[in-house]
Ligand SMILES: Nc1ncnc2c1ncn2[C@@H]1O[C@H](COP(=O)(O)OP(=O)(O)OP(=O)(O)O)[C@@H](O)[C@H]1O
């Protein structure tokens with residue numbers, strides 16, 4: 001018998017018991033739906049994580065200064081004694097000099113100074129760094145008339161700064177910020193350029209790069225000294241942090257882990273007070289991948305169980321179906337059906353059923369992913385591969401769980417089958 | 422063109438046997454655990470082409486057993502069965518299915534139609550297994566249903582028809598692959614007398630177009646309208662009578678020339 005026609009007839013037959021067929025396939029519908037939705041959620045989460053990691057620069061190592069928790073004496077020293085911690089410019093020079101894998105190293109100091117906008121303090125942060133920062137952070141000069149900070153700014157202690165495009169909008173609205181002055185802690189800085197970060201990267205403790213002001217670190221040290229005053233809930237605190245961050249770009253990605261290890265060894269020796277943290281986005285990525293693998297295994301098991309349940313449901317109903325249609329099977333055999341014809345008929349029926357279940361399940365999964373995206377505000381991504389895989393699996397469920405009932409039907413004794421009412 | 426008999430189906434080559442059904446010492450024993458029942462004692466029966474033959478006997482005498490053997494639904498325990506010139510007593514399941522498909526038409530007491538199919542689809546089923554093309558099959562099903570008087574109800578489901586009409590559909594289905602033998606197990610058992618007689622007339626027309634009809638029946642009146650009656654008792658043939666008063670039988674040579682109006 002021709003297979004296409006068999007498929008057609010089995011669809012027809014399933015349609016004549018539409019509701020029962022629907023209930024039968026429901027297990028597969030939910031199984032496939034769950035798989036597609038879970039894969040979409042997991043894919044969305046992993047893309048989001050990847051984006052975050054990439055935003056920090058995959059070929060970077062970041063050394064962050066952290067206030068040591070054991071440093072009770074400086075805490076208690078109240079406002080007059082400054083708390084001094086973190087990595088220093090000496091560390092930077094040493095690393096730049098001794099670590100041949102390090103292609104560039106950029107210090108960033110948060111000045112903890114207020115930017116005044118028409119007499120009011122704004123939330124714009126000021127960072128002091130060196131010109132290489134522009135390239136390292138994947139930023140660019142946004143207005144060709146301007147420039148980024150230069151080394152001569154530092155050498156001459158010029159009160160010059162470059163401003164992110166969002167900060168410029170906040171401070172000057174639609175007026176041209178170039179050539180204007182900005183009040184930073186009472187000193188007026190000349191705006192020499194405008195920059196932007198096309199990737200919307202967040203660096204330096206979650207500050208949006210487009211919303212900061214950048215000046216040269218040497219100029220800042222000369223003009224303001226190394227001490228900063230941090231305002232904290234109404235009180236003041238003096239801190240000396242030479243560099244809040246050291247951004248290190250390694251020449252070869254292969255060398256990241258090795259270099260990070262050497263850096264850790266070096267810092268352990270020179271900073272016994274443990275006032276630093278080494279962050280390696282690449283390692284985070286690796287960890288992320290490992291945990292992703294675990295969650296994939298867990299989800300695959302859940303999916304396998306739900307499809308198993310769906311498959312057993314199919315098998316159960318197919319057995320009942322065959323029991324109910326015993327006389328039909330006998331009659332078919334009497335008018336010339338081979339065992340093979342009966343086997344094909346019931347197998348096709350099971351596969352058609354699970355395939356339709358698979359199609360509905362994919363729809364359900366896409367819908368669920370959409371609902372999760374809207375209500376849980378999570379990114380979800382339905383990948384073609386997840387759709388193909390789960391549909392393929394539902395076809396396989398039909399084959400696996402339909403074979404036994406179909407074989408059973410094919411091997412019924414024709415006379416016994418005919419005698420059944 | 423009568424019942425669309427296109428050709429005679431005797432095995433090719435050699436001289437054609439006179440008998441469409443030739444049983445030689447055919448027997449059947451059922452085994453159920455330790456005890457065995459010899460439902461059919463060794464019998465010799467020869468049935469020529471183109472007759473209407475009845476099998477009678479009390480309940481449990483082995484009529485259905487014999488008919489199942491004739492219909493290749495069951496395997497004999499001994500002896501030989503030559504159907505239309507071919508020994509079919511020891512064949513594999515696939516070959517048996519093919520012979521059932523093309524050489525034998527089955528009619529059942531309870532019609533055994535497929536309730537979800539239209540009657541046209543019902544008639545198509547044996548042709549599907551024989552590998553007809555879709556178009557040819559639908560056409561032939563329509564012709565056959567037309568011939569049994571149901572040409573205007575092709576798209577009806579069996580549940581929308583009376584018992585007699587259902588049995589007509591079943592007969593049309595039995596004729597689908599143009600077999601030389603029609604086997605019917607109590608085909609009128611579920612019908613009233615009048616409808617039963619109509620079915621009987623239909624069988625006569627089939628006989629006249631050259632087919633052999635072998636019918637199991639309990640109705641003694643039918644003895645008068647068939648050419649031959651075989652009576653079984655406990656698996657033995659106790660009576661085998663020909664009834665020349667019945668309509669004249671068609672010889673095997675005349676098979677191809679059907680003359681139904
Ligand atoms: N599958 C079987 N296993 C064991 N014994 C069987 C089987 N089928 C039939 N028999 C026995 O064979 C004998 C003949 O049965 P069969 O069905 O041929 O009778 P029958 O003449 O058709 O009767 P009825 O007129 O009631 O249909 C009975 O004794 C029956 O019990």
Ligand SMILES: [Mg+2]
Pocket residue numbers: 484485486
């Ligand atoms: Mg019987």
